Structure formats: structure tokens, C-alpha cells
Amino acid sequence: MKTLVVFYSRTGNTRKLARLIAGAMHAEIEEITDRVKRRGVLGFLRSGNEVSFGRRVEILPLSSDPREFDLVIVGTPVWRVSVSSPVRTYLQDHAAELRQVAFFCTMGSFGSRYVFNEMRELCGKAPLATLARTERQLMSADLPDAVAAFAARLLGMPVPQRVGAEPT
Numbered sequence: 001m002k003t004l005v006v007f008y009s010r011t012g013n014t015r016k017l018a019r020l021i022a023g024a025m026h027a028e029i030e031e032i033t034d035r036v037k038r039r040g041v042l043g044f045l046r047s048g049n050e051v052s053f054g055r056r057v058e059i060l061p062l063s064s065d066p067r068e069f070d071l072v073i074v075g076t077p078v079w080r081v082s083v084s085s086p087v088r089t090y091l092q093d094h095a096a097e098l099r100q101v102a103f104f105c106t107m108g109s110f111g112s113r114y115v116f117n118e119m120r121e122l123c124g125k126a127p128l129a130t131l132a133r134t135e136r137q138l139m140s141a142d143l144p145d146a147v148a149a150f151a152a153r154l155l156g157m158p159v160p161q162r163v164g165a166e167p168t
């Protein structure tokens, strides 16, 4: 199964998870970037406002064509209990080109269920699997097991025993 991991990350958490997932899935990986200044308090507020108003952002051209992949695994940080604006834009632009999807997100503590529902609506299709990790869980020793379980579900292999609760 030819697989692409595509993600946005403002501070590195989602990038960390994306790299682990890409490794477990032997997938290609591509980071969504934009030109918006998102550093510091102003960047935090700007990012939050974008999602509150459902704004699109201009994302820089990507080298991968999602139509060439059997599965596209899309990752986002949770912003105000919503999908981040760069990932929202990516999904709006490419929804029709995605054959099969899976989702992952990282967050401080809460919001993944809403984010996955939103991503599902934006794609117009249900994910084969989802994986949510809090910042704390990203530092936990069971992170590789959680990634392995996610990959096993996607590959239709027996799922190893789950470690740690899935946050909401």
C-alpha cells in the first residue's frame, strides 16, 4: 500500500508523531508549511483566530501528489478544538483526490474527537484509523506502542495490546 503522511506542525509535536508514523508505515512524508508568522503570543492568537473564523491560509506548494497514493495519513495539531487552518486548507483543496484516509493529531489535552469529525467532513470519507496523543503522551515510553497499534490497524494486522488511554 503506497502511503503518504502529510502534516502541519507549529511547534514540532505533530512532526514528531508524523515521523514515527511514517517510519512504521514505510511511508513518504511531507510537511505542510505556510508564510504566516505563528511564533510567540501573537502567532498563537493569530492561529486561534484563523480557526475561529474558519479562514483558509495560503500553503506553500507540496511536492507529493496525493492521487499517487493508496492511503494518505493526515496529521494536525488541535487548535481551539478544531483542525489547524493549514490542514483545513489542504483537505479543502485535496479532498476529492484522497482515495483512503487516516488521521492523527496532537494536543495539550482535549479536542481530538471534534477534530477527527471535522476532518472526516472535510474529506467526505471516514478514516481507516485515527490516533490522538496529548503532549504528555508524546513524552511517554509507550508512544512507539501506540504508533505500532495505529499502523497495525491500517495494515490489517493483529493489533498489539493497547497501552494508555486514547484521549478525547
Ligand SMILES: Cc1cc2nc3c(=O)[nH]c(=O)nc-3n(C[C@H](O)[C@H](O)[C@H](O)COP(=O)(O)O)c2cc1C
Pocket: 008, 009, 010, 011, 012, 013, 014, 015, 044, 045, 047, 048, 076, 077, 078, 079, 080, 081, 082, 106, 107, 108, 109, 110, 111, 135
Ligand atoms: C492556537 C492554538 C490553539 C490550541 N488549542 C488547543 C485545544 O483546543 N486543545 C488542546 O488540547 N490543545 C490546544 N493547543 C495545543 C496544541 O494542540 C498542542 O500543543 C499541539 O501538540 C501542538 O502541535 P505542534 O507542536 O505540532 O504545533 C492549541 C495550540 C494553539 C497554537
